[in-house]
Amino acid sequence: MATTDATVTDVEMTEPVHQALHRRGLLPGEHYLDSGYSSAELVTGAHAAWGITLITPLRNNTSAQARARAGYAAEDFTIDYDQQHALCPQGHTSRHWSATRQRNTQAIVIQFATDTCLPCPVRDQCTTSQRRGRQLTVRPREVHEILHTARTEQPTLSWQARYALRAGVEGTIHQAIAVTGNRRARYRGLAKTHLEHVYSAVALNLIRLDAWWNGHPLDRTRTTHLTRLELTA
Numbered sequence: 292m293a294t295t296d297a298t299v300t301d302v303e304m305t306e307p308v309h310q311a312l313h314r315r316g317l318l319p320g321e322h323y324l325d326s327g328y329s330s331a332e333l334v335t336g337a338h339a340a341w342g343i344t345l346i347t348p349l350r351n352n353t354s355a356q357a358r359a360r361a362g363y364a365a366e367d368f369t370i371d372y373d374q375q376h377a378l379c380p381q382g383h384t385s386r387h388w389s390a391t392r393q394r395n396t397q398a399i400v401i402q403f404a405t406d407t408c409l410p411c412p413v414r415d416q417c418t419t420s421q422r423r424g425r426q427l428t429v430r431p432r433e434v435h436e437i438l439h440t441a442r443t444e445q446p447t448l449s450w451q452a453r454y455a456l457r458a459g460v461e462g463t464i465h466q467a468i469a470v471t472g473n474r475r476a477r478y479r480g481l482a483k484t485h486l487e488h489v490y491s492a493v494a495l496n497l498i499r500l501d502a503w504w505n506g507h508p509l510d511r512t513r514t515t516h517l518t519r520l521e522l523t524a
Contacts, residue, residue, distance in 0.1 A: 400426065
């Protein structure tokens with residue numbers, strides 16, 4: 292159990308959780324996370340530092356082209372990290388390549404020349420700028436490749452079937468809320484609230500062990516309104 296102030300985001304807790312598991316010798320080979328606990332940097336960092344494979348949906352491209360599913364999104368460009376340039380779908384090469392930091396993360400800004408983009412016949416599908424060429428912002432090579440692979444695999448049925456294992460985690464969270472009332476703390480102060488969470492976790496472990504040993508389901512399967520009507524007919 293990890294108890295934090297409400298201002299601490301989920302993604303800030305992924306690495307501390309791994310450190311705590313490492314101290315106890317409980318590091319997993321695979322760690323299933325929802326998107327709030329993950330980032331491309333954490334995927335690479337967890338594998339490099341702990342040998343953990345994070346199974347998690349990474350956020351999709353949020354550019355205007357990607358959201359509209361029309362025009363040329365960043366995935367349509369070929370990025371050459373060795374030569375430090377990008378190739379657009381029309382076969383033109385970028386002019387500027389600049390490493391920078393945005394929101395405390397490393398990024399690379401790629402700029403296409405204005406005289407290349409202005410006469411382009413598909414300009415409207417690529418950029419809304421009226422005076423400049425197309426600009427791309429990509430991540431460093433390793434992070435970029437992870438994002439590309441994730442965005443390719445996540446829509447597939449095989450990946451979704453694999454990630455369905457996380458439903459067990461969501462079931463445990465639901466059980467914690469329903470049985471122990473963890474939505475609302477009974478005490479004031481982080482230390483006392485954490486102690487409450489620890490006791491709740493112990494109680495859940497005992498409940499689940501009892502159900503496993505005695506062959507009892509943990510909870511009733513939800514019955515839809517339509518099914519209930521059929522049962523009463």
